[in-house]
Amino acid sequence: AQSVAQPEDQVNVAEGNPLTVKCTYSVSGNPYLFWYVQYPNRGLQFLLKYITGDNLVKGSYGFEAEFNKSQTSFHLKKPSALVSDSALYFCAVSLPGGYQKVTFGTGTKLQVIP
């Protein structure tokens, strides 16, 4: 079984400050990890994914995420938050091979305060 946990329902950060949205995973095997963002009344948009190799993955809109195998984490980060980053962020995990069963986390609402 595979699962992903986003321990914070909401994260508040001041504009210009660094932001972190946390994600931990549980799988048997080597995971593929994803971050998606959902703006109000919109579908999800892909931000970035980790497949293998460099633990630091860079994605869209200045976001990056660090894969940490020992801590089974894949936290999303951005050096300087923008008000427009306010949205719902989903972490997701899948396993290699066959049909891609993707399991999404419960989502974290990011609120960037001007």
Next chain:
Amino acid sequence: EADIYQTPRYLVIGTGKKITLECSQTMGHDKMYWYQQDPGMELHLIHYSYGVNSTEKGDLSSESTVSRIRTEHFPLTLESARPSHTSQYLCASSSPSTVPGTDTQYFGPGTRLTVL
């Protein structure tokens, strides 16, 4: 912005009605998915398709059905809507990546269904 469309965007309907939620994509993707999402909550996969004439049930049991007669079209049907079906329904598609299991999914804007 991905080329995947859902109609209607909002639907309010009475109990017992038959409804079809439309999903179309112009990217030629073989894989398509339907997710159910309650407000501000996680997504639950209810149906998916590998390609034409392929449909599978997802993790969350659903009374809905789907069909895949054309690559670009993946409609979801509820024969008899009930208040428990009130939710947001998201359609997505993906094309196989060079590394199996790493597909990027492209999502439509969703249909918010309210059953009275």
